[in-house]
Amino acid sequence: MTRALTIAAAVMLAAGSAAWAGPAEDATASITAVMDKFNAGDFDAFVAAHQDGALIVDEIPPYVWGGSGSIQRWGADYEKDSQARGISGGRVDLDKPLQATSDGRSAYVVMPSTYRFVQNGTKMAARGSMTFVMSPSGAGWKIASWTYSGSAPTPEN
Numbered sequence: 001m002t003r004a005l006t007i008a009a010a011v012m013l014a015a016g017s018a019a020w021a022g023p024a025e026d027a028t029a030s031i032t033a034v035m036d037k038f039n040a041g042d043f044d045a046f047v048a049a050h051q052d053g054a055l056i057v058d059e060i061p062p063y064v065w066g067g068s069g070s071i072q073r074w075g076a077d078y079e080k081d082s083q084a085r086g087i088s089g090g091r092v093d094l095d096k097p098l099q100a101t102s103d104g105r106s107a108y109v110v111m112p113s114t115y116r117f118v119q120n121g122t123k124m125a126a127r128g129s130m131t132f133v134m135s136p137s138g139a140g141w142k143i144a145s146w147t148y149s150g151s152a153p154t155p156e157n
């Protein structure tokens with residue numbers, strides 16, 4: 001019996017992390033993939049990754065968006081705020097989750113983040129976190145809600 005358990009454990013270890021992936025890890029992978037697309041300038045993919053009516057809380061006015069078309073309205077407000085403040089090249093770099101849990105019907109993921117951009121020629125960064133609520137959709141996950149909470153931006157060397 002001990003030998004059978006040892007062989008089973010070795011097979012699972014050899015299979016790699018995919019054997020251990022669950023809903024929380026899958027939801028986290030979806031977040032990472034969509035933020036990579038956002039950082040590459042693919043706003044359409046970012047929009048498509050959200051449920052219609054996703055609830056968004058962010059640091060730009062009016063600070064909260066909900067209801068049908070919320071992600072598109074957030075995008076328009078983000079663009080308007082960026083233009084008004086001389087911001088370009090915005091990107092969000094995420095780190096490993098502080099928390100990722102799921103009951104299979106939804107997932108809650110908190111990730112440290114750094115929002116980087118150029119403001120009037122100066123590289124800036126704001127460290128904080130993003131909290132996501134994810135819902136399963138077809139073969140993947142969609143963003144039902146996200147919140148950005150961070151420090152005031154400072155020059156980045």
